[in-house]
Structure formats: C-alpha cells, structure tokens
Amino acid sequence: MKDNHTTPQALVVDDDPSQRMLEAAALEKAGFHVAQAENGRVALEMLVDMRPRLILLDVDMPEIGGFEVCRKIRSRPEFKDTPIVMVTGHEDTKSIDKAYESGATDFISKPINWPLLGHRVRYIVRTSRISQGLRESEARNRAFIQAIPDAILVIDQQGRVVEQVGGASKEPFSLDDLPVLMASTWRRQVGYVLGSGQVQHSEFSRGEGQSRNFYEARMVPFTNDRALMIIRDISAQKRATAKVYRLAFYDTLTGLPNRQSFMARLSEAIGDAEQNGGRFSILYLDLDNFKRINDSLGHSLGDELLKTVSKRIENCVRADDFVARYGRSQSNLHLARLGGDEFTILLRDLAEPEDVDLIASRIIKAVSQPIVEGGREFVITPSIGIANYPDDGVDTDTLVKNADMAMYQAKESGKNAVRSFSGTMSVRSLEYLDLEHSLRRAIGSDELELHYQPKLGLGCGAITGFEALLRWTHPDRGPISPAKFVPIAEEAGLILDLGEWVLHAACRQIKAWESGPLSGLPVAVNLSGKQFSHSDVYRVVMRAVQEHSIEPSLLELELTESELMRDADGTIGTLTRLKKAGLAIAVDDFGTGYSSLSYLKKFPIDALKIDRSFVMELDDSGDNISICGAIIALAHSLNLRVIAEGVETTEQQHLLTFLQCDEMQGYYFARPSDAPTTARFVEDYLAKDRLPRVVDASTKDIA
Amino acid sequence: MAIQTTAIDRASLDAIRALQAPGGDDLVAKIVRTFMEESARLSRNIEQAVAASDIEGVRANAHSLKSCSGNVGANQLAVLARDMETAARRGTLDDADGALSELQAELRRAVAELEGMFGAA
Numbered sequence: 080m081k082d083n084h085t086t087p088q089a090l091v092v093d094d095d096p097s098q099r100m101l102e103a104a105a106l107e108k109a110g111f112h113v114a115q116a117e118n119g120r121v122a123l124e125m126l127v128d129m130r131p132r133l134i135l136l137d138v139d140m141p142e143i144g145g146f147e148v149c150r151k152i153r154s155r156p157e158f159k160d161t162p163i164v165m166v167t168g169h170e171d172t173k174s175i176d177k178a179y180e181s182g183a184t185d186f187i188s189k190p191i192n193w194p195l196l197g198h199r200v201r202y203i204v205r206t207s208r209i210s211q212g213l214r215e216s217e218a219r220n221r222a223f224i225q226a227i228p229d230a231i232l233v234i235d236q237q238g239r240v241v242e243q244v245g246g247a248s249k250e251p252f253s254l255d256d257l258p259v260l261m262a263s264t265w266r267r268q269v270g271y272v273l274g275s276g277q278v279q280h281s282e283f284s285r286g287e288g289q290s291r292n293f294y295e296a297r298m299v300p301f302t303n304d305r306a307l308m309i310i311r312d313i314s315a316q317k318r319a320t321a322k323v324y325r326l327a328f329y330d331t332l333t334g335l336p337n338r339q340s341f342m343a344r345l346s347e348a349i350g351d352a353e354q355n356g357g358r359f360s361i362l363y364l365d366l367d368n369f370k371r372i373n374d375s376l377g378h379s380l381g382d383e384l385l386k387t388v389s390k391r392i393e394n395c396v397r398a399d400d401f402v403a404r405y406g407r408s409q410s411n412l413h414l415a416r417l418g419g420d421e422f423t424i425l426l427r428d429l430a431e432p433e434d435v436d437l438i439a440s441r442i443i444k445a446v447s448q449p450i451v452e453g454g455r456e457f458v459i460t461p462s463i464g465i466a467n468y469p470d471d472g473v474d475t476d477t478l479v480k481n482a483d484m485a486m487y488q489a490k491e492s493g494k495n496a497v498r499s500f501s502g503t504m505s506v507r508s509l510e511y512l513d514l515e516h517s518l519r520r521a522i523g524s525d526e527l528e529l530h531y532q533p534k535l536g537l538g539c540g541a542i543t544g545f546e547a548l549l550r551w552t553h554p555d556r557g558p559i560s561p562a563k564f565v566p567i568a569e570e571a572g573l574i575l576d577l578g579e580w581v582l583h584a585a586c587r588q589i590k591a592w593e594s595g596p597l598s599g600l601p602v603a604v605n606l607s608g609k610q611f612s613h614s615d616v617y618r619v620v621m622r623a624v625q626e627h628s629i630e631p632s633l634l635e636l637e638l639t640e641s642e643l644m645r646d647a648d649g650t651i652g653t654l655t656r657l658k659k660a661g662l663a664i665a666v667d668d669f670g671t672g673y674s675s676l677s678y679l680k681k682f683p684i685d686a687l688k689i690d691r692s693f694v695m696e697l698d699d700s701g702d703n704i705s706i707c708g709a710i711i712a713l714a715h716s717l718n719l720r721v722i723a724e725g726v727e728t729t730e731q732q733h734l735l736t737f738l739q740c741d742e743m744q745g746y747y748f749a750r751p752s753d754a755p756t757t758a759r760f761v762e763d764y765l766a767k768d769r770l771p772r773v774v775d776a777s778t779k780d781i782a
Numbered sequence: 783m784a785i786q787t788t789a790i791d792r793a794s795l796d797a798i799r800a801l802q803a804p805g806g807d808d809l810v811a812k813i814v815r816t817f818m819e820e821s822a823r824l825s826r827n828i829e830q831a832v833a834a835s836d837i838e839g840v841r842a843n844a845h846s847l848k849s850c851s852g853n854v855g856a857n858q859l860a861v862l863a864r865d866m867e868t869a870a871r872r873g874t875l876d877d878a879d880g881a882l883s884e885l886q887a888e889l890r891r892a893v894a895e896l897e898g899m900f901g902a903a
Contacts, residue, residue, distance in 0.1 A: 095850055097850045097853045097854070098853060100813060100816065101801065101809075101813065104802075104803065104809055105801050108801055168848070189849065193800065194797060194801070
C-alpha cells in the first residue's frame with residue numbers, strides 16, 4: 080500500500096492477455112505499479128476501491144466496449160481528472176473523436192511502440208497533473224476575485240475599460256461612465272504603468288453631498304498593452320475618517336469647531352502674522368451666570384440654551400457684511416466653542432479696526448434677547464474680552480489668557496448691559512432664577528411701585544419730606560421684599576435699570592405733587608453703590624430731573640456710608656456736581672460703616688441718617704444714647720442735619736428730641752404707603768394738627 | 783500481398799525484450815507462450831464461427847488474433863487476421879474458408895518459426 084503513494088499506480092484494461100502483459104511491462108518500466116483487468120466489467124469493479132493515476136483502456140473489448148467503460152469511469156467524480164488513455168486499433172478519426180467524446184484524455188493506436196509507451200504515458204500524466212493544477216488555480220482565482228469587493232477592470236492604452244474581470248455584482252455604480260470620468264487620468268497612468276511596471280494609485284469620487292462615494296483605484300501592468308485596474312469603494316472609510324476628524328476638531332453639542340481647532344487656527348494666525356505681518360483679534364466670550372442655570376435647572380436645559388446661544392453668535396459672525404469682508408472660509412473668521420459656556424472668535428486680516436467692537440456689540444445684543452425654553456423665559460447675557468495680536472500677546476497662551484482676563488474685567492464692570500459676575504457665586508435655587516427673570520420683566524411694568532415714608536421735623540412737628548421706597552408686587556407671589564430682590568438685581572446686572580426707574584418714578588411723583596398740598600416736600604431716593612461706580616450717575620440723575628422738569632432741590636439722594644467710602648475720591652467729584660446742580664445728599668445707615676472724618680468733612684452732604692439699629696435699642700441702652708448723641712453732635716458740628724430712622728416708640732421720639740435730632744422717620748409716625756395714601760395722610764395730618772406747614776426742608780435751622 | 787521471408791519480425795521481439803524488468807520473469811518467453819495458447823484457441827474459435835456462419839464470432843476472434851499476433855511480430859498473420867476482421871465487419875463471409883485456410887497456414891508457419899527460436903511450448 081505504501082508503494083501506492085511512492086509510485087504512481089496504473090490500471091491496464093484489455094481482453095488480450097499478451098497486450099495486457101506488454102502494457103503492464105511497459106508501464107512498470109516507466110515506474111508505475113500496474114493492475115490489470117481483462118474486461119470493462121472487471122475494471123469498473125476494481126475502480127470501486129482503487130484510485131489509479133492512469134488508466135490504459137482498450138477500445139475493442141467484449142461485453143462492454145471501451146468507450147462506454149470510459150464514460151462510466153469519467154462520470155464518477157473521483158475520476159473526473161484521472162488521465163484515461165484509450166488504446167485503439169482503428170486509426171480512423173471517427174473513433175478518435177469518439178474517444179474524446181467519451182472523456183478520454185488521450186489515445187494511442189496499435190500497434191504500440193513499446194519502448195515509447197512509458198515516455199508517452201508519463202508525459203500524459205504530467206500534462207494532466209499540470210492542467211489539473213491550472214484548473215484548481217483558476218478556481219482559486221475565481222474564488223478570490225469573487226470574494227474581493229473591488230471592481231477589477233482591464234484598461235487599454237486609451238484608458239478605456241475593455242473588460243471587467245470581477246467584482247461586478249458588488250459594484251454600486253455602473254461602469255459605463257467610469258471611462259468618461261477618469262479617461263484622461265487613466266490614459267496618462269496606463270502609459271506610465273506599462274512603461275515602468277510600477278503600480279499607480281489614484282482616487283476619485285462620484286455623486287454629491289450625502290450620496291457622494293469615494294473610490295481608490297490601483298493600476299498595475301497586465302499585458303503588453305493592457306493594464307489591470309482595481310477599484311475599491313472607500314466611502315465608508317472616508318466617512319469614518321471625516322467623523323474622527325469631526326469628533327477631534329468639532330464640538331458635538333453645537334457643531335462648532337472646538338478648542339483644539341481654535342488653538343490650531345490661532346497658531347496658524349500667529350505663524351502667518353510673524354511671516355507676513357498683520358494684526359488680528361480674538362474675542363473671548365463667556366455667558367454670565369450660566370453655571371447657575373446648569374446647576375439649578377439641569378444640564379439638558381442648559382445644553383438647549385447653549386445651542387440657541389451658539390446659533391445666535393454664529394448668525395452674528397456669519398452676517399452678510401462680515402462674510403463679504405472676511406469670506407465664508409473659517410480661516411479669517413473662526414468661531415469656536417472652547418467648552419462649557421465659553422466661546423472664542425478669531426478675526427484675522429481686519430478690514431476695519433471697528434469690526435471687533437461691531438461684532439462684539441452685535442453678539443451682546445443678539446445673545447441678550449430673551450430665550451423661551453421649556454415654557455420658561457431666560458435672558459442670558461454674555462461678557463466679552465478682547466485681545467489683539469501683537470499688542471496683547473504674541474503667543475497663543477498669552478493671547479488667550481489676556482482675552483480671558485479682559486472678559487472678567489468686562490464682567491466686573493457690568494457695562495453695556497453685560498451682567499456682573501460674582502466669583503463666589505453659590506448654587507441658587509430655581510426660585511432665585513424665577514425671581515431674576517420676573518424682575519427683568521417687571522422693570523417697566525406696573526409691578527414696580529414707589530412707596531413714600533414721611534419724615535417728621537422733631538422741632539417743629541412738621542412733615543419735612545419723604546423717603547421713596549421701592550415695592551415689587553409679583554403677579555403670582557404677591558409683594559416681594561427689597562431685601563430679597565435688590566441683591567438679585569445687583570447680581571443680575573439689573574440694578575442700574577432699577578435705579579434709573581426709581582429716579583424717574585420719584586421725579587414723576589414730585590411733579591405730580593407740585594400743585595397740591597404736598598408741593599415743595601422733597602423726596603429722597605436711595606442710590607446703590609453700583610450706580611456710582613458703574614454708570615454716569617450725574618447724567619442719569621439730571622436726565623430724570625430735566626425730563627420731569629422738577630426743582631432739583633426737591634430730589635434728595637441717599638447713599639450708604641459704606642458705599643460712600645468705597646471709592647471716596649471718585650464719589651466726591653460726582654456728589655459735588657450733583658450738589659452744585661441743587662440736589663440734596665444724605666448719608667444712609669450712618670454708624671454701621673467706617674467713616675473717615677476727614678472725608679466726611681469734604682463730602683458735599685446735607686444730612687446723616689442714623690442707622691435704625693441704634694435707634695431701635697434707644698430705650699434700654701445707655702450706650703446707644705451716647706452713640707446717637709455723639710452722631711448728632713458730630714453732624715451738627717459739620718453743619719449737617721440728622722435724621723433718625725426706624726423710630727417706633729414715643730420714648731424713642733422723646734429721647735431723640737432731647738438729643739436734638741432734627742428729623743425722624745419710622746412706623747411710630749408713619750408707615751411707607753403708596754402715593755395717594757401718602758397724600759391723604761399728609762392732608763389729614765395738616766388738618767388734624769393745624770400746624771403751620773413747613774415747606775423749607777432745612778429744618779436744622781429750626782432745631 | 784507482400785512477400786515476407788520470415789513469419790516473425792525479430793525487431794518486434796527485440797522491442798519486447800527492451801521491456802524486460804531486471805530479475806523478472808522472461809517477458810518474451812511469457813508472451814510467446816501466451817501467443818501459442820491464445821492463437822491456437824482463437825484459430826479454433828474462428829474455424830467454429832465460420833462453420834456456424836457466426837459473423838460476430840469471426841470478427842471478435844479475428845480481432846483478438848490480430849492483436850496478439852502483432853505483438854510477437856507475426857505481422858503477416860496479423861494482416862490476414864485484420865482482413866478477416868474487416869470482412870466480418872462488412873458482414874460478409876464470402877470466401878471465408880479460403881481466408882481461414884490461408885490464415886491457419888500462416889499461423890502454423892509463425893508457430894514453427896517461434897518453436898525454432900524458443901523450443902516447443
């Protein structure tokens with residue numbers, strides 16, 4: 080059996096014993112182990128177990144003829160490729176044709192040249208093995224080609240597709256228009272490929288937008304005048320690459336370029352500017368108090384707001400006039416989201432230096448418009464810092480840091496309707512945010528109102544004027560204490576608007592009372608420290624006075640001691656101008672802060688108001704009597720009137736009168752009330768006491 | 783008809799001798815012995831087939847005789863056997879007796895010549 084593997088086995092089929100013997104001898108000499116069958120039936124039986132490498136088959140045999148035996152052997156799959164050589168005595172072409180038709184590999188005619196037979200069959204076996212190998216190899220190649228998703232084309236020297244070898248069924252496009260697309264490129268490539276034998280790569284695409292497909296084509300030499308072209312659909316790969324790029328350089332929430340993208344553009348801008356000169360600016364934008372929205376309302380709502388805001392900023396940046404000047408490309412006008420609520424804009428090759436301010440103010444205006452989200456209205460204001468290359472920095476870090484710092488300064492200044500920013504901002508409640516939004520809407524509506532609390536001259540018993548106090552009645556929640564909403568207004572950047580509203584309301588009231596029994600009685604309004612430090616108080620106050628054409632002396636301004644002292648030098652100037660314009664000025668909450676006496680002397684003030692904390696405990700504290708006495712003495716020494724606040728008992732009034740305090744204010748005499756009620760109170764008071772009306776506010780003269 | 787001085791072509795026997803495997807049975811002797819047995823048998827078969835007018839019997843046995851006589855170089859015998867086969871294939875047994883006696887005479891001549899070379903079987 081082992082020999083079966085080492086030497087080829089042959090089967091000789093012939094009814095002639097001498098013929099069989101000779102054939103066997105010839106084949107054995109050629110290296111075959113030989114089995115013999117005396118007829119076709121025996122041969123077919125033997126082939127059930129036997130797998131010869133060669134069958135020598137006589138044509139003319141009794142029982143079953145050679146042709147039929149050949150067909151029967153060939154029909155069995157295991158002998159599909161076994162060489163069968165038919166031995167024929169008939170040399171006519173008819174029997175030779177018949178041999179081939181029966182599946183014979185070759186034929187030998189009698190008489191046989193015995194010494195040559197061995198060579199002949201060895202050749203036949205070898206050829207058969209080669210052609211079998213070729214068939215297997217072709218089958219393998221066919222399988223490969225079918226497995227490859229690429230289109231495989233044969234290209235002629237004119238760059239035309241002359242044949243498609245494989246991949247047709249998988250090809251998503253018709254090959255008909257490929258030559259049109261690529262003919263000129265391929266024509267060039269074919270020449271090079273055939274000349275050099277080198278592989279050529281190229282890429283092309285078809286279609287537009289979403290349905291655009293990308294292809295990679297490789298061309299290799301095929302024959303003398305043909306090249307093989309392998310075309311692969313690389314659309315998925317291209318899309319994946321683009322996605323990775325987008326993830327790396329774009330912000331997924333807003334679709335804007337991200338920090339990496341911005342820093343790359345900035346480096347690029349610096350590199351260009353270093354080489355070619357030129358200036359550019361970066362704007363650093365941060366949303367005021369945005370963290371609070373996220374913390375109290377959740378990130379999903381915060382994200383929605385961010386999307387809206389980023390769309391608004393983008394619209395400003397993409398405004399037609401800017402696009403006209405800077406082009407649609409992002410290299411000159413690059414907006415990015417750095418993360419969180421921070422955005423940057425890179426503005427290169429500035430056409431006009433004012434463009435930076437223009438775009439900043441547009442953004443502030445656009446972003447500050449109310450946003451309705453989740454059934455709630457939000458107003459989000461941005462603060463913007465600007466840094467210019469090369470004045471504010473020549474490297475990325477410095478420029479960004481300086482723009483960031485400028486942004487913080489913008490926040491602190493509270494200018495241009497930008498909110499102030501508190502670094503110690505704590506997590507606020509939803510109620511807080513609601514109040515903030517409600518308050519914003521309330522300014523200018525009838526929810527806000529001034530109440531007036533009369534002041535009583537202690538010496539003469541006459542009403543000497545009023546302090547105007549702001550009241551807010553929320554449509555749903557009812558009255559809300561100023562102690563609650565004023566700090567919100569300050570943090571939300573609403574205090575300037577609120578202060579201005581109060582000034583106008585007070586002036587309007589003064590004007591209204593001008594012709595009645597309350598004419599000539601001054602009204603005091605409280606100014607916040609923010610109004611002094613962040614706006615042109617003088618202009619704002621005088622505008623209110625002039626708009627309502629009132630006597631300036633009828634408007635008194637109250638400023639707390641601590642606010643007065645915060646920027647004493649700056650405040651003196653403003654107060655002096657106001658004083659010269661005829662307004663009276665009082666220091667509120669006196670005694671609670673730290674006052675420099677030398678400054679106090681310099682301030683152009685008319686009155687001090689003793690803080691209610693001293694007055695309230697005036698009954699049982701000897702200390703407070705001393706303090707009040709000292710304040711009153713000090714005020715008088717500086718030629719100032721003294722007004723006591725928060726007077727609630729007869730005893731307090733008597734003590735203050737004793738201490739020669741000039742005026743008092745408090746529940747004991749009158750609660751604050753709206754304008755009509757105040758007017759009735761005054762009329763009743765005048766009628767009841769029948770005391771002479773004191774129209775001169777300078778009651779200190781009386782005291 | 784070609785005139786042949788000998789019934790057996792020695793070159794055919796030499797060709798067989800060339801197939802002799804070293805140390806194996808004497809191939810020529812084996813083939814000659816087989817020829818002696820087979821040719822006698824086939825000759826008898828033909829004779830009976832002719833007598834019985836069995837055309838297929840004549841054809842098949844003549845064919846076999848042609849084959850085995852060719853192998854030992856009995857070329858003239860092979861020609862006669864082929865003629866008889868061809869005639870039978872055509873379906874005619876005319877002059878079959880004459881052809882048979884001519885074939886048997888040539889067979890005897892070939893056997894005698896081979897016996898001269900190898901001794902009686």
